[in-house]
Amino acid sequence: MSDDRHEPESNDLERRLRAALKPVNPGEGFTAGVMARVAAEPRPARRPRSPAVVSWLAFGLAASVVLAVLLAHEWQVRRIEQGREARRQLIEALRVTDEKLNLAYRVVNSRQDAAPAQHSGA
Amino acid sequence: MSGDGECTGGDLLRRALAGERAAFGALVRTHQRMVFSLALRMLRDRHAAEDLAQEVFLQLYRSLSAVSSEAHLAFWLRKVTAHRAIDRLRREPRLEMAPLEEAQLSAGEAHSRDPILERRLRSLVAQLPPAARAVMLLRYQEDLDPADIARTLRMPVNTVKSHLKRSLAELRERMTSSGALT
Amino acid sequence: MKVFFPGWHWLAALMAALTASVALAAPAAMLNLPDFDALAAKATETVNISLDPALLGLAAGFLDSSNPDDAATKELIAGLKGIYVRNYTFDQDFSYPSAQVDLVRKQLAAPAWQRLVEVNNTKDHTHVQIYVAVDRGVANGLAIIASEPREFTIVNIVGAIDLAKLRRLEGKFGIPKLDLPNGKDGQAK
Numbered sequence: 001m002s003d004d005r006h007e008p009e010s011n012d013l014e015r016r017l018r019a020a021l022k023p024v025n026p027g028e029g030f031t032a033g034v035m036a037r038v039a040a041e042p043r044p045a046r047r048p049r050s051p052a053v054v055s056w057l058a059f060g061l062a063a064s065v066v067l068a069v070l071l072a073h074e075w076q077v078r079r080i081e082q083g084r085e086a087r088r089q090l091i092e093a094l095r096v097t098d099e100k101l102n103l104a105y106r107v108v109n110s111r112q113d114a115a116p117a118q119h120s121g122a
Numbered sequence: 123m124s125g126d127g128e129c130t131g132g133d134l135l136r137r138a139l140a141g142e143r144a145a146f147g148a149l150v151r152t153h154q155r156m157v158f159s160l161a162l163r164m165l166r167d168r169h170a171a172e173d174l175a176q177e178v179f180l181q182l183y184r185s186l187s188a189v190s191s192e193a194h195l196a197f198w199l200r201k202v203t204a205h206r207a208i209d210r211l212r213r214e215p216r217l218e219m220a221p222l223e224e225a226q227l228s229a230g231e232a233h234s235r236d237p238i239l240e241r242r243l244r245s246l247v248a249q250l251p252p253a254a255r256a257v258m259l260l261r262y263q264e265d266l267d268p269a270d271i272a273r274t275l276r277m278p279v280n281t282v283k284s285h286l287k288r289s290l291a292e293l294r295e296r297m298t299s300s301g302a303l304t
Numbered sequence: 305m306k307v308f309f310p311g312w313h314w315l316a317a318l319m320a321a322l323t324a325s326v327a328l329a330a331p332a333a334m335l336n337l338p339d340f341d342a343l344a345a346k347a348t349e350t351v352n353i354s355l356d357p358a359l360l361g362l363a364a365g366f367l368d369s370s371n372p373d374d375a376a377t378k379e380l381i382a383g384l385k386g387i388y389v390r391n392y393t394f395d396q397d398f399s400y401p402s403a404q405v406d407l408v409r410k411q412l413a414a415p416a417w418q419r420l421v422e423v424n425n426t427k428d429h430t431h432v433q434i435y436v437a438v439d440r441g442v443a444n445g446l447a448i449i450a451s452e453p454r455e456f457t458i459v460n461i462v463g464a465i466d467l468a469k470l471r472r473l474e475g476k477f478g479i480p481k482l483d484l485p486n487g488k489d490g491q492a493k
Contacts, residue, residue, distance in 0.1 A: 013294055014262065020240035021247070021263040023159035026172055030158065033172070034150050034179045038143060041183065042368055081141065086355065086363035088187045093353045093387045094377070097459050100450040101467070104432040107423040188351060273395065273454060278428060 042084070131192040139186055146186075150179050153196065156264065157203050163259050164207035166248050174210060178203050200264060201274045204256045211252045239297075246293050253277070257285040333437035333445025334386055335411050335460045338404045343392040343456055346400070351391035360384055384463035397429075397453040405449065408458060409433075412447055429453045 131152065137145035157178050162171035181202060182189070189195045247258050253275070260271045268286065272279040344350050355363065360381055367374040381387075392400075412419070412435050421434040430452050437445030448459040 010290060010294070013290060013297070016236070016239060017243055017247070017258070017262040017293075018265070020243040021159075021163065021259065023155040023263060024162065025155055026158035026175060027168075030154055030172060030175070031147060031150050034154075034176050035143065035147050037176060037180050038146065038183050041180075042366060080366075083362050083366040085187055086359045087366040088184060089353045090355060090360070090363040090377070090381065090387065092185055092188050092351065093355060093389045093459075094380070096351065096353075096389050096391055096457060097387075097446075097448065097461065100432065100448045100457050100459060101434070103430065103450055103452070104421055104423050104434060104448075107425045107428075107430055107432060108421075190349065194349065269396070273393075276452075276455075278453075 131195075135189065135192055135195060139189075146183060149182075149195070153199055154179075156196070157199050159263060160200065160203045160259055161207055163244070163248060163263070164204070164252065164255060165210060170210070170214075174206055175203070178206060197270075197274065200260065200266075204260065204275055208252045208256060242297065243293065246296055247289075250289055250292075254285045254289050257282055258289050261286060333416070333439075334462045335388070335408060335447060335458075337388060337390060337458065337460065338407050340390055340392065340404050342404060343400050346394055346398055347392035348395045349391075349393035351389060353387065353389040355387045357385050360387065380466065384461060384465060386460070386462035388460040388462075389457070391457045392455065394454045400456055405451075405456075405458075408447075408449065412449075417445075417447065 131149075134145045134148050134152070138149055154175065158171060158175045161174045161178075162168060165171050165174060178199060182195075182199065189198055247255060247262075250258060256275060257271055257277075260266045260274060261268075266274065268279050268282045271277070271282045275282070364378055364381060367378045369375050369378060394400075411417075412433075416439070417435045417437050419433060419435050421432065424431045431450070433447075433449045435447040436443045437447070442464065444462070444464055446459070446461040446465055448457065450457040450459075
């Protein structure tokens with residue numbers, strides 16, 4: 001990376017750059033801010049459980065009802081997870097499509113911009 | 123590794139993928155310094171950097187299934203942060219023209235051996251064109267090698283090396299002419 | 305409010321002109337994508353997305369119509385019957401074998417498919433082909449094959465997609481605008 005003629009100087013400069021560019025913390029409320037925005041994302045609605053009615057005489061029936069509710073809830077949760085996953089995949093697919101269409105545009109543009117003059121750089 | 127007890131980064135990722143928001147919060151705490159610092163030094167504006175960094179994590183939350191491992195997560199965060207910052211600079215030229223708020227850019231000066239020189243270096247890096255700036259930050263803040271920088275920025279490796287060489291030369295010249303470096 | 309990027313007018317206009325002038329028999333807009341195991345074995349990242357009508361419908365159900373970005377996405381995918389993406393990223397320049405890719409190109413040689421765009425940048429070793437499937441003057445499928453030194457992508461969209469609407473989603477909804485300036489900051493010498 002560094003020019004051989006300036007090697008010791010470049011090493012010194014690079015060392016100082018690393019020291020100068022150490023990462024810094026964001027403000028104190030940063031994580032809370034992110035989680036607040038995440039909380040606003042669609043969440044699966046919790047289906048209220050039917051309260052189990054404990055009765056020696058109706059115990060079998062109650063257990064069946066609770067089991068059916070739990071299974072239905074499980075199905076609901078799984079369905080919601082599948083839906084959220086499908087949504088994520090949809091967004092990713094659209095992002096990739098957009099990116100590659102942009103790529104084609106850039107390639108076309110770079111040919112149109114191919115100018116005789118050299119770019120002088122930074 | 124994280125602020126979440128004994129959990130490894132891989133555990134956090136798995137739990138976050140399973141929908142556990144607390145685990146996702148721990149991932150944010152783990153990586154927020156890196157994301158925010160990249161954004162800050164690209165955009166030169168603390169408010170804009172916090173906003174962009176939050177958007178990156180929100181996008182991560184939405185795209186978490188695309189992340190396959192902890193290493194991939196770091197790569198993904200750097201990539202999205204850098205691209206978003208470059209895109210934002212193109213859309214908001216005022217960020218490029220805003221006066222450098224050096225107090226915002228400074229970091230850890232109390233522990234720095236030469237705070238004035240380091241502040242000057244940060245200022246010069248912040249004045250580089252966006253793509254060169256991103257390359258320099260990924261190299262000297264994130265310690266990536268040119269191949270990884272090329273992958274992150276979707277740039278040919280030779281272009282990365284060219285940016286590094288020219289940027290270092292420019293920094294050296296400006297530091298030398300101002301007497302900051304001998 | 306995002307400025308509508310003018311570059312895509314050419315592509316959307318081209319599609320409109322093509323579909324206005326061409327009337328063909330019903331095309332097979334859905335490609336038969338192979339496993340690409342040779343690419344997957346070398347890739348450091350793989351994105352494999354197959355959203356058939358059922359999954360698209362499920363995804364649409366999780367888009368919030370009261371959210372403008374979600375509503376725009378819902379509108380975009382309303383006419384779609386499938387989205388299929390195969391994307392492979394490599395950690396070094398990789399000359400992937402073309403045999404499996406050629407299986408896809410053979411399908412795109414069918415009369416139902418029209419090649420809209422083919423661009424090639426020999427300097428960056430980037431090659432992009434964009435095809436559209438047309439049925440009775442209506443575009444009902446899109447295919448993109450993009451080859452970059454460290455990335456290979458195939459996208460197949462089945463159904464009518466409005467590229468202008470897709471473009472308007474850029475910068476929103478986690479879809480970043482990624483068209484970096486090309487060569488503006490200097491190229492390797």
